[in-house]
Amino acid sequence: MKATQQSPQQAISADRSVADIQGLSGVQGLMDWGSNLERIQALFGQGGGDSAQSTRSEVPASATNTAVDVSTKEEKSTAAPRGLDAPMLDQNEFDHWNRGAFCGLATMAMMLQANGKNAGTAPADLEQYAGAIYNKSAGGTSGAAMAGYLREQGLENSSFTTKGTTSRLVSSLQAGQTVPFGVLHSAGEVTRLKGGQSARYRHLKVGDRHYHQFQGSGHWLLVTRFEGKPDKPTAFYVNDPDLGGELKCTLAELEAMADGDGNYWMVEQRQ
Secondary structure, eight states, X not given: OXXXXXXXXXXXXXXXXXXXXXXXXXXXXXXXXXXXXXXHXXXXXXXXXXXXXXXXXXXOHHHHHTTOOOOOTTTOOOSOOEXXXXXXXXXXXXXXXXXXXXXXXXHHHHHHXXXXXXXXOSHHHHHHHHHHHEETTTTEEOHHHHHHHHHHTXXXXXXXXXXXXXXXXXXXXXXXXXXXXXXXXXXXXXXXXXXXXXXXXXXXXXXXXXXXXXXXXXXXXXXXXXXXXXXXXXXXXXXXXXXXXEEEEEHHHHHHHTTSTTOEEEEEEOO
């Protein structure tokens, strides 16, 4: 980000407006940010609201290169994944006209449910979440506002960052907490599906490979657990509300999804 950019915590004003964000006053402002345009879109990610021409989950050759697990046998762990499992939600099943853009709301609801909170997904519930964390003018969910709402619900250590790292991600998971995570695409092995089938990708089954690029926007999903040593994680489990299921991603896949270690847009747990 340029030095003139406001901090993520300053990016959303009290009325959740983005009018005062430097560089977001018009299209030219976005163009001036160059490659960071996709990162800005990730903050306000619309999830499944893209206009993809096909719902087939074919993995490009370039994507398969990131899926190679280069860890040695000594580095791999046979222990159960560590973290906090969470219920799966499929945003495409929401009874709401804007369900395609509610990946952030679904991600937050999964995190709240994992912590024993009463987080429903009825239209009235979604409207309540939207009023707190969804920015209509930007067309997506604010990470800073999501962290604020989670703090209000008792998850007091929730903090949004645009400079997250793998070590900070693992730290939150080790503390027994899930992590809302902004990505530009999703990729991995399907390990579970809500109700046995994805509402959007009906051809998918457990064991299949899944890849989806979010055209023109970013996407929110929930990182729940990891495998391997804390300093050398080999895989991560994520609940993807666009898929309506769980993906197992290699470290290389996760880094690519989030635009590289050190650039993670995530709601971490800071002690």
